[in-house]
Amino acid sequence: MRADTIVLGAGIVGISVALHLQKAGRSTLLVDRRGPGEETSYGNAGLIQREGVYPYGFPHDFGALFRYAMNNTIDAHYHWKAIPKLAPFLFSYWMHSRASQHEAIAHKYATLIEHCVTEHDALAAEAGATGLLRRKGWMKVFRTQQQQEERLAEAARWNREFGLNYRALDIEALKIEEPHLDHGSLVGGLHWTDPTTVIDPLGLSKAYVAQFEKLGGKLALGDAATLTQEGAEWSVTLADGTKAQAKNIVVALGPWADVLTAKLGYHFPLAVKRGYHMHYKAEGNAVLNHPVLDTERGYFLAPMQQGIRLTTGAEFADRDAPKTPVQLARAEPIARSLFPLGERLEAEPWLGRRPCTPDMMPIIGPAPKHKGLWFSFGHAHHGLTLAAVTGRMIAEMVTGQKVFVDPAPFAPARFV
Template identity: 60%
Template sequence: MSADTIVLGAGIVGVSTAIHLARRGRSVVLVDRRGAGEETSFGNAGLIQREGVVPYGFPQDLTLLMRYGLNNRIDAHYHMRAMPKLVPFLSRYWWHSNKVRHDAIARAYAPLIENSITEHNDLIEAAGAQHLIRKDGWMEIFRTGAKRDAEYAEAGRLGREYGVKFVELSNADLAKEEPFLRGDFAGALKWADPWSVLDPHGLTMAYLKYFESLGGRFVKGDATTLTRKSGAKGWQVKTDDGPVEGGEVVLALGPWSEDVTQKLGYNFLVGVKRGYHMHYAPAGKAKLNNWTMDNERGYFLAPMNKGIRLTTGAEFAFRDAPKSPVQIDRAEKIARSIFPLAEPLDPEPWMGARPCTPDMMPIIGKAPRHDGLWFAFGHAHHGLTLGPVTGRLIAEAMTGEKPFIDISAWRPERFNP
């Protein structure tokens, strides 16, 4: 089997890249060891985060860091045995999160986020996936006036600098939005621009079906078998359908990218933030209307097709370590105190891994030392959000078009000169 391009990784980034290459007349084989969208793209809060122009930074406040050190929170948890390996990544992550550097990163990152809705909309319409999308934003709820006011101020800054739209909600407004919420909240903030996805895996599958309608092919295979073709230009990878050869390769393997890049001599210092989710039925006639974040506790409730999805923050651990869903247990107890959840709908919590760079920006572009090799990974919390825009940028660069936004800020050379 041969193709112009092999795309390794069939998550939202890989499928979107394959679509944009196929649209430009390339023959494309998409390869993954599992089904499409069954790894990191499967479990998330289901948001296309147009408001997310500021990537999640490492806390700078010493008091807050000491609280995280107690390792009893929902928004962050760590495995002590993994920390020695994680220290190089975490120290650089902390350094880049300094306010001056973080502000500069946000300005470089913003063009990706600003085009997230329009690029998704293009593929949503082409794939006939409108039934999976809601266009009414999401909401943060606050337990204290101090936190509320600080977030209102930050939202105002984002509105002025990046055109992000939001609405401040009083307690009475919140009660109208969510009549089944319980608790003494200080108000809420509703982000107006983002879209939400009722079934993230279903969206990836819809995009895959569209890719196949363009003549693309999806096969199962092992990305770690990628090799240069001997005596000729191009690449080869082993699949269940036999070896696949291609003139060019795109690595869109998320947290597994290093399994291939390290063999090729690259070191990207990519860390992993693991995350968990569970689905629950609402109790009785209760209904959750909005994608809702309990801001000061660090968990999300999302009313999806499969039930109310409860998601956690970040777990710092070895990528392939066994599940340790203590954050789900902590979050469920608090979530039940504010919303009437009934029985869990999953036999056990789902776990996935987010690939994160220390400067909080993805790696998008041509490999510095190999012809025909391209990178598209490291999207951290915004993989779902940035899949289509990344796919378009990679396809434009590979086919000789001028990318519709400058990709130099995300070039691989910033880690591998």
Template identity: 60%
Template sequence: MSKVTLVLGAGIIGVSTAIHLARRGRSVVLVDRRGAGEETSFGNAGLIQREGVVPYGFPQELGMLIRYGFNNRIDAHYHASAILKLVPFLSRYWWHSNKSRHQAIARAYAPLIENSITEHQDLIQAANADHLIRRDGWMEIFRTTGKRDTELAEAERLAREYGVSYRALSREELAKEEPHIRGDFVGGLKWNDPWSVTSPHRLTMAYLAYFQSLGGRFVKGDATTLETGASGRGWKVKTDDGMVEGYDVVLALGPWSEEVTRKFGYRFLLGVKRGYHMHYAPEGNAVLNNWTMDAERGYFLAPMEKGIRLTTGAEFANRDAPKSPVQLARAEKVAREIFPLADRLDAEPWMGARPCTPDMMPVIGKAPRHEGMWFAFGHAHHGLTLGPVTGRLIAEMMDGEKTFLDAKAWSPERFRP
């Protein structure tokens, strides 16, 4: 069998992995049932989050849990019919979010985030995608002094322990940054390090074009048909071009990874956090200068190419349940109060599903029980951020190189019974 490598999943993780493998001289076939970047990678806030060293934990305070239980918030929503099925994931997620465990997870997670900008810059330059990137951070805005002081204290801790850069904004400085934002905001927090992407889908497509310029192939196919090769070695998958075989396979299937890994005997307890977005035109001459989070309400406004993108928090539901964009409706009502949004620009709300592990860290590494199978999924809120870092790590592992980061913390081995 020729040394073809299959990469299943053409989101930002899969495309980045395919690039790094092709750079090493491998013959790579990238497979997805849809076009590249059309699933989870399509809809997000468009941030490369260098400041995001602490993954999003499950609330621990009883009062907060009670408030979430009323199911009327923007930042989180749940389907009551799905709760029993979600209990195993949510209970482990809650357990890992205990303060001491969460802090240990952040220390293990931080190296991935700390290298996110430099690894993206490598691919951005190679893919001639600089026109899609802004390098001026993002902003949180605060309605109360209590929230402001808590978040600024946390920012100072992250600056001290992880070297992130931030700037506190007074009420007056916030008004200067965003003259068209209305409301009685007491100030803001500007994260200086992150980069923003004006079209996440176009960035993925630029990376895909670069991959193809390296000789890589992209074909449509069904990852669930993956099976071992005819001789018991290697792998094969059905595509629109017929059966494609490879010596190695990388599973970068995001929230669909569990479907394929489960058929080979793996149990990752992978959960999903669904999210929604909608684009809006601004009214008149209104301009939104910054990627902006309304911190107390939990929604994001992002000045994208297509318009101002409004994104929601997390929806806990069955992955394939019909859309229920109630968070978007709640967020839109509040967002219109603080910024002059005009008409919706999308025919319907976009919905996607973030793949989440209970310990909040991705799965990156070799399958424990199958030769030539590799995993790259479970990046939760930071898929866009961590695509190139993950791709480089997987490629280095597959070629037997010393990895540029110690990858033990993200190994699939941590899920073994």
């Protein structure tokens, strides 16, 4: 089997890369060991975060660091055995999260984020999937006046710097927007109005794949570990034994990317933040109108087609360690007190893995040591958010067009 380009990894990033390449007239083969969108891309909170110009940093205030050291929070948890291996990454992550560094990173990162909604809108329209998008934004709700004032001041600053739109919600306004929350425990909220949300992330992935195949793209099961270079071409052995060949290979393997790139001589400082979710019925006639972050407690509730999705924060652990959904167990009773959740809809919590770099920016662009090898991973919490943007960027680079976003800050060469 021959193609112009083979994309390894059928998460939402790889899918978007493949779709954009096929749109550009390049015959493309999309390869994964599982069905498209079934790994990390399945379990996100469904946010296309137009407001997310500051990637999630490592806290620097003593209070947060003390809380995390106790290892009993919802928004962060760690495995003691994993810390020695993770320590170099965590230290670099902490250094990049210093205020001056974080601000400089945000102004680079914003060049990607500013296109996230429009680029997904374009792909969703072509794929007939606009029905999966909601244009209501999302909310942070606050339990203390201090937290509300700090976050609203931050939002005002981001509005001045980046033109991001928001609404400050007092408790009466919050009651109108979300009548079924427990307002007695809250003081108000912050409504980010620019983002869009996805009520079925897996459904969106499948819609993009269907459009990719409609345009002539091919989808196949295969193992990225079989990748070999043969002269000017690359080859991968598919699950049925067929050898697929192409001049260009795009590695979009998310949290598994470093397994392959290390074999090729690239040692990226990639780490994994794990996360969990569970779906619930809503009790009675209760309705959640927006995705909601319980800011002080550190969990997220999102209305999905499958039910109300409760998601947790970051778990620092070995990528393939067994599930330890302690954050979900901590979050569930608190979430039930905020919103009337009914029964669980799955037998087991879902576990996903987010691929992270210490400078909080994805790795997008050509491999410095190999011709025809391209990288597209490391999107951390913003894989869904940045998928369509990244897909267009990679397609423009592979086809030799002018890239609509300056790719220099995200180049793989910054780690080589």
